[in-house]
Amino acid sequence: MLKKIDDCRWEVPMTGGMKVPGVIYTSERLLEGMGSDESEKQVANVAHLPGIVKYSLAMPDVHWGYGFPIGGVAAFDMDAGIISPGGVGYDINCGCRLMTTRLAYDEIRGSMKELVTALFQNIPSGVGSKGDLKLSVKEEKKVLEEGAGWAVRQGFGTPADLETTEDGGRMEGADPDQVSDRALERGREQLGTLGSGNHFLEIEVVDEILDPVAAAAFGLELNQVVVMIHSGSRGLGYQVCDDYLARMVKHSGELGFPLPDRQLACAFLKDRRGQDYYAAMAASANYAWANRQMLMHWTRETFEKTLKKSPREIGMRLLYDVCHNIAKIETFPVDGKQVQLCVHRKGATRALPPGHAALPPAYLKIGQPVLIPGNMGTGSYVLVGTEKAYTDTFGSACHGAGRVMSRTQAMKASKGRSIHREMADLGVTVMASGRGTLSEEIPAAYKNLDEVVAVVHRAGLARKVARLRAVGCIKG
Amino acid sequence: MGYRILNHTADIGVEVHGATLADLFSQAALALIDLLTDRAMLTGATEKIIRIKGTDLEDLWINYLREILYLFNGESFLLQDVHRIAWEANRATGLCLTAYCVGEIYNPRRHTINTEIKAVTYHRAEVKQTPAGWQGVFIVDV
Numbered sequence: 115m116l117k118k119i120d121d122c123r124w125e126v127p128m129t130g131g132m133k134v135p136g137v138i139y140t141s142e143r144l145l146e147g148m149g150s151d152e153s154e155k156q157v158a159n160v161a162h163l164p165g166i167v168k169y170s171l172a173m174p175d176v177h178w179g180y181g182f183p184i185g186g187v188a189a190f191d192m193d194a195g196i197i198s199p200g201g202v203g204y205d206i207n208c209g210c211r212l213m214t215t216r217l218a219y220d221e222i223r224g225s226m227k228e229l230v231t232a233l234f235q236n237i238p239s240g241v242g243s244k245g246d247l248k249l250s251v252k253e254e255k256k257v258l259e260e261g262a263g264w265a266v267r268q269g270f271g272t273p274a275d276l277e278t279t280e281d282g283g284r285m286e287g288a289d290p291d292q293v294s295d296r297a298l299e300r301g302r303e304q305l306g307t308l309g310s311g312n313h314f315l316e317i318e319v320v321d322e323i324l325d326p327v328a329a330a331a332f333g334l335e336l337n338q339v340v341v342m343i344h345s346g347s348r349g350l351g352y353q354v355c356d357d358y359l360a361r362m363v364k365h366s367g368e369l370g371f372p373l374p375d376r377q378l379a380c381a382f383l384k385d386r387r388g389q390d391y392y393a394a395m396a397a398s399a400n401y402a403w404a405n406r407q408m409l410m411h412w413t414r415e416t417f418e419k420t421l422k423k424s425p426r427e428i429g430m431r432l433l434y435d436v437c438h439n440i441a442k443i444e445t446f447p448v449d450g451k452q453v454q455l456c457v458h459r460k461g462a463t464r465a466l467p468p469g470h471a472a473l474p475p476a477y478l479k480i481g482q483p484v485l486i487p488g489n490m491g492t493g494s495y496v497l498v499g500t501e502k503a504y505t506d507t508f509g510s511a512c513h514g515a516g517r518v519m520s521r522t523q524a525m526k527a528s529k530g531r532s533i534h535r536e537m538a539d540l541g542v543t544v545m546a547s548g549r550g551t552l553s554e555e556i557p558a559a560y561k562n563l564d565e566v567v568a569v570v571h572r573a574g575l576a577r578k579v580a581r582l583r584a585v586g587c588i589k590g
Numbered sequence: 591m592g593y594r595i596l597n598h599t600a601d602i603g604v605e606v607h608g609a610t611l612a613d614l615f616s617q618a619a620l621a622l623i624d625l626l627t628d629r630a631m632l633t634g635a636t637e638k639i640i641r642i643k644g645t646d647l648e649d650l651w652i653n654y655l656r657e658i659l660y661l662f663n664g665e666s667f668l669l670q671d672v673h674r675i676a677w678e679a680n681r682a683t684g685l686c687l688t689a690y691c692v693g694e695i696y697n698p699r700r701h702t703i704n705t706e707i708k709a710v711t712y713h714r715a716e717v718k719q720t721p722a723g724w725q726g727v728f729i730v731d732v
Contacts, residue, residue, distance in 0.1 A: 180601065180713030180729055204708040204731050241706040296664050310706040311732060349663055352708045356656060363712055364645060376648070376712035520597045521705075521732060550704055590706070 116145075116154060122573035126154055126170070131374075132161040138172040139507075141569050144561060147518055148176075156183040159374040163188070164382075165195025167448055167455055171507055173462050174569040175516030175561060179203075181377030184461035187510045189446065190383065192454050196369075197388045198380035199362065199395070201458035202441050204355045206395055207402035208313075208346030209437035210485040211279070212496065213410060214332075215417070216429030217339040219319045219585070225421060229317065230543045230586040232420045236412050237315060238307040239590040240547035245306035245408075251298055255290035257305065261400030262435075265407035271414075271432075275407060277474045279435040280464065283403040285442075289393035293350070294357045297394075301350030301401060306408040308345050310548050310590030312555060315413065316342045317586035318493055324578040328498045331480040332433055334580050341430070342494055342582070343409050344487050346439065347402035354398045358391045383456055392441070399440060406435060433496075434483040438463045438513035446508050457508045465499035465511040465576045484511050484576045488563040490555050491542050493583040495567045502574035511576040512567070515560035528553040537587075546589040555589065591723065593621040601711070603729045607722065614717070614724040615689070616672040618651070619658050622710070623669050625730065626662060627701050632670040634692030643686045647717045650685045655710040655728055661693075668701065669693040705732050 116124040116138070124145070126136030136157035140148070148154075153176050160182055161170040167189045176185030181200030190196055222229060238245050249257065257264045262276055262283025276282050290298075308315060320338045323329045334340070347354075362379035365387065373379060381388035414430045421428065441458045448455075466473055466482040473482055482499040492515070503509050519527065533552040537544045546552050571578045591613055596603030604621045608614025623629050640657055644650025661667040670693040678686040696703075708731040716727040 180711045180731065200711075241703040296660065300664055353660075353664075356660075356709050359712065360653065360656065363649065376715060379712065521602060522595055522597060548703075548706075 122569050126157050128161070129158070132158055133164070134161050134166050134169045136161050136170040136172070138176060139569055139573050139575070140174045140176070141565060144174055144565055144569065147561060152178040153183045156181070157186065159378060160186060160188050160201070162374050163190070163196055163198070163378065163380060164371060165191040167191055171510070173510070173512040174566045175461065175512045175514055177516045177518070179460070181375055182458065182460045185512065185516055186460050187458065187462045187507060189455040189457045189508045192383055192456060195383055195456060196380040197383050197392055197441055197456055198378060198458065199355045199358045199391060200377045200379065201460055202355065202395060203439040203460045204352045205346035205439055206351035206354060207399035207437040208439040209402065209406065209435060210487050211343045211406050211410060211435035212433045212485050213341045213413070213430050214334060214433050215339045215341070216427065218337050219339055222339055222421065226543045226586050229417070229420050230545055230588060232416045233315060233413065234545040234588045236416045237409060237588065239310065239588060241310045241590065243307040243309065243590065244303040247306065249302050249305060251302070254298055254302055257404045258290040258293060258397035258400050259288055260284060262403040262407040265404040265411070270408045270411035275410070275432045278432045278476070279403060280437055283407065283435065285396040285399045287393055288396035288400050290397050292390045292394040293354055293397050297350050297353035297357060300353050301348065304348040304350065305401065305405055307348060307405070308409060308590055309348055310551060313345045314490065314587055314589045315409065316584050318342055318582035318584050320580055321493065321583035322581040324580060325498065328480050328577070328579040331477065332483055332496065332579065333431065334496065340582060341413055342485070342487055343406055343413070345406055345409060347398045348405065350401050351398040354394045358394065362387060395441060399437060402437070403435070434485060436463050436485050444509065447505055455508065459510055461513045462510045463513045464509055465503040466509050467499050467501040467504045486512060486563070486567060487514050489515050489557050489560040490544065490587055490589065491537055491540050491557045491584055492563050493581060495563065495581055496579045497567070497570065497576035498579050499576055500574055503576060507575055511570050515563040515566055517559055518561050519559040521554045524554050524556055524559040525550060527558060528556050542584045543586045544589065548590055551589050591617055593617055601729050601731050603714070603727065606726045607724070609723040611724050612675040614726050615654060615675055615687070618655060618726055618728065619669055619672050622655055622658055625705055626707060627668060627703055629670065631701055632668055633694050634670045635694045636667070636692065638667060638669070638691045638693060640689040640691060641686070643684060645684045647685065648715045650687060651717045651726055652710055652712055652715050652728065654687065654689070659707055659710055662696065666696040667693055668696050707732055
């Protein structure tokens, strides 16, 4: 049973083998819509894992996943704790990047259809989409080591892009030799592709400025055209997660404790298996950063060609790139001491406060941009990290709206409707390659983004900076 | 015997029924392919033998489905039918099955992919005997 702590937090009290309590950030309204208590059970399951520190957390966009809930955050002690592929998710370093431009909406309004069509043509998307380049395994391993920097060296973007990418677009400790042949094979043809499902590229307009000082620091202004990209490590990351889950399930008998769910299979951080997974996960994260870097480069090119403007006139600058499916070694205060922890964020965004050493110089005074994509048609939010997230949630906030309808329910709800037309009526030009994608991704399938973000803002985990309205979208 | 789709917020769950264990495993393969594509458009021109191990029945169940998914994701092979399944059990190595399958290589001009399936998960994986035969559950991440 959930116990209300305050208007934003509900506790999952310790029962049975739970080592710490659970805390769910939510609101009365979102709780009602949660319906199934399955997410709550998953928050409790994570609390059973050894070395978990303080509490098992869930963000307001939490929804029923498998193993760890989607929207879950958990930190583990480096000596006694574990690392879990299911606590990161299949799409390793699935994340978002937001680019600002020098364009006002009026300058592109007349070319929306052309622009969306051109983006759809130039950016490979859809199920199992393949890119234009097929890498040699040797070159692919360089991508896994170097991340976004590899893409920049190949001419996809500029070194300045790396400054505003989380971790500079390269995670330390990556080892391509820990990535299986199967994963490498799947990754060879998929670099520079968007993917399908909830992945997208969206043209948005700054609709509302909620914090003028932070907005100015991030280079955001009213009516400005911005672009949001949501994608990850494609088949390579899925395969790495799949490989290591199977390996950990096979050896779960050696852990010395029973797993409440096989999908929670894990390994101790100190053990070889845990370290191998970390090295493979970091390599996959680097692949995802190179991927988003390339997608951004082609977006820049497409804007220039379609609008017949120079790179300078378009001025497409990377505001920030964040990952929301990852496990990272980071330092946070625990009981008054600075402790190194392995923080799992599965469907949660890092949110660092002003002054944190990991921030790029441009945002050092203001805090980390926290990018929260909505679902198709509702736009997105930009928030800024706070001290509260640093002390209370291992520097984490929500990552999106979170599903409320299953995909089959969404398909049923959209039967006989022209989602394409409905989107157009909302002022959004949409193109998708999958037949069912638009139906599965209807706005009603998701929680209310305003409500999710309001909880994060009220709880003080991140502060609202700007709201973005979608005007054009391509989906897989 | 056959299968039905279960509602799951983020993913797709499938409950499969079979008269025998071999029937259950065959039906599960077909259910997985049905999620991916229109099976009626597939031929059985290419033969494929799948050999899989598991520590117990549930582990074997998921490993088998993971392999069928990999055949598509990694080798573009779409399974059309499972002709026969042979079983082995060994105290030292656990369970092992060999599935004799047919199918064909994915051809984007003839085959439509309905859903990208990222993985077959271990979440709530279940294989059990029922009065009517066998029942199994698996959840895929889409």
